[in-house]
Amino acid sequence: MKxxxxxxxxxxxxxxxxxxxxKQRKRVYQILNDATEPLSAAQVYARMEPAEQEQYAxxxxxxxxxxxxxxxxxxxxxxxxxxxxxYELRRSGxxxxxxxxxxxxxxxxEHCPLHMGGAHVHVADGKHSELGTEDFEVVSHKIELYxxxxxxxxxx
Amino acid sequence: MKxxxxxxxxxxxxxxxxxxxxKQRKRVYQILNDATEPLSAAQVYARMEPAEQEQYAxxxxxxxxxxxxxxxxxxxxxxxxxxxxxYELRRSGxxxxxxxxxxxxxxxxEHCPLHMGGAHVHVADGKHSELGTEDFEVVSHKIELYxxxxxxxxxx
DNA sequence: ATCAGTGCAAACGATTTGCACCTCG
DNA sequence: CGAGGTGCAAATCGTTTGCACTGAT
Numbered sequence: 001m002k003x004x005x006x007x008x009x010x011x012x013x014x015x016x017x018x019x020x021x022x023k024q025r026k027r028v029y030q031i032l033n034d035a036t037e038p039l040s041a042a043q044v045y046a047r048m049e050p051a052e053q054e055q056y057a058x059x060x061x062x063x064x065x066x067x068x069x070x071x072x073x074x075x076x077x078x079x080x081x082x083x084x085x086x087y088e089l090r091r092s093g094x095x096x097x098x099x100x101x102x103x104x105x106x107x108x109x110e111h112c113p114l115h116m117g118g119a120h121v122h123v124a125d126g127k128h129s130e131l132g133t134e135d136f137e138v139v140s141h142k143i144e145l146y147x148x149x150x151x152x153x154x155x156x
Numbered sequence: 157m158k159x160x161x162x163x164x165x166x167x168x169x170x171x172x173x174x175x176x177x178x179k180q181r182k183r184v185y186q187i188l189n190d191a192t193e194p195l196s197a198a199q200v201y202a203r204m205e206p207a208e209q210e211q212y213a214x215x216x217x218x219x220x221x222x223x224x225x226x227x228x229x230x231x232x233x234x235x236x237x238x239x240x241x242x243y244e245l246r247r248s249g250x251x252x253x254x255x256x257x258x259x260x261x262x263x264x265x266e267h268c269p270l271h272m273g274g275a276h277v278h279v280a281d282g283k284h285s286e287l288g289t290e291d292f293e294v295v296s297h298k299i300e301l302y303x304x305x306x307x308x309x310x311x312x
Numbered sequence: 313a314t315c316a317g318t319g320c321a322a323a324c325g326a327t328t329t330g331c332a333c334c335t336c337g
Numbered sequence: 338c339g340a341g342g343t344g345c346a347a348a349t350c351g352t353t354t355g356c357a358c359t360g361a362t
Contacts, residue, residue, distance in 0.1 A: 075237075076236075076237040077236050077237055078234040078235075078236055078237060078238065078239065079234075080232075080233055080234060080298050081231075081232040081233055081234060081241065082234065082241075083234065083239055083240065083241050084239065085237065085238075085239045098292045098294070100292075101295060107292060113270055114269055114270060114299070135305065135306040136254045136256075136263060136301070136303055136304070136305055136306065137303045137304045137309055138254070138301045138302070138303040139257060139302050139303040139304070140301075140302045140303070141299065141300065141301045141302060142236050142298075142299070142300045142302070143270070143297065143298070143299050144297060144298045144299075145292070145294045145296075145297045146294070146295050146296045146297060146298070147292055147293045147294040147295040147296070148292070148293045148295065149291065149292055150291035150292065153293055
C-alpha cells in the first residue's frame with residue numbers, strides 16, 4: 001500500500017458538500033476504510049505514523065469523527081459493557097459481530113440473524129403492553145452476539 | 157411504597173454468600189430492582205434522596221455495581237453509541253429496546269426479535285469465510301432497534 | 313474482633329472546549 | 338479573502354484507586 005498523493009480518492013461513502021476535504025480528514029477516512037472493525041479516536045490516532053501523530057492533534061480526531069457522524073458517514077457504537085465509543089464507516093450493508101467473551105476477538109457475522117419482514121415491530125408500552133400493535137417504525141438495528149469462539153471453546 | 161426496615165427483602169436474584177448485605181447495597185439493589193431500564197452509577201445515585209446522597213459516596217456505587225457484576229447479579233452494558241456504562245439486574249429474561257431517533261425514547265420490546273433455535277450461528281472467518289461452520293457458541297446477545305415511535309411518526 | 317465495605321479526595325482515561333492560527337475552496 | 342478546520346492546553350465527565358475508618362458477620 002504505497003503512499004501516493006492521490007491514494008485517498010473521493011470517498012466511497014458520499015462526502016457531504018460543505019465539509020472541507022483536508023489532509024487530516026482524508027487520513028482519518030483512509031484509516032477507517034482500511035480498518036476491519038470499528039475504531040475509537042485513540043485507535044485511529046494510534047494507527048498513524050509517529051511523524052503524523054506529532055503534527056495532528058488527538059482532539060482533531062475527535063472533531064473529525066464527530067463531523068463524520070453528523071454527516072452520516074460513520075456510525076457511532078460501543079461494544080457491550082465497554083465505555084469507549086467507536087466509529088465505523090457506513091459501508092453498503094451493515095455488519096454485525098460475534099464477540100468472544102474469552103479472547104475478545106470480534107468475528108463479523110455472515111448474515112444478519114434478524115429477518116424482519118416488515119419495517120414494524122411489536123413494542124411494549126411500558127405499562128399497557130397487552131396490545132401488540134405495530135407502533136414503531138424500524139429504520140435500522142444493531143446486533144451483537146456474545147459467546148465463545150472455536151479456539152476458546154477448544155481451550156476449555 | 158413505604159420505607160419499612162424490612163422493605164428490602166432477600167434479593168430475587170441469588171445473593172452470593174461472602175458478600176455483606178449492607179444498607180448501601182440494599183439500597184442500590186432496590187433502585188435497580190425498581191428501575192425499568194439499565195442505570196448508570198450516576199443514575200442510581202440520582203435516584204437516592206438528597207439525605208442519602210450526602211451520606212453515600214458515588215465511588216461506593218461504582219464499587220457496589222462492580223461487585224454485583226462480578227457476582228453475576230447484574231449485567232454491564234452500554235447503549236450503543238453512548239459512552240456511559242449501565243447496569244441491569246439479571247432478571248429471568250433479558251429485554252431489548254427500540255430507540256426512537258427523534259425523541260430518544262427507549263421502548264422495551266415485547267419479544268426478542270431474534271429466534272435462534274440453537275445456540276450456534278454461522279460466522280465469517282474474516283478471511284476464509286466460505287465454510288459456514290457452526291464455530292461460535294452464543295451465550296448472550298444484544299439488540300437495539302432504531303426508528304420512530306408512534307408519537308413521532310404522527311408529528312411528521 | 314476481623315476483614316470486607318465505605319467515605320473522601322486525589323488520580324485517571326476518555327472526550328470536549330476556548331482561543332488563536334491556518335488552510336481549503 | 339473568509340468561513341470552516343486545526344493545534345494546543347485547559348476543562349469536564351465518567352470511573353478508578355489509595356488510605357484510614359467503620360460496620361456486618
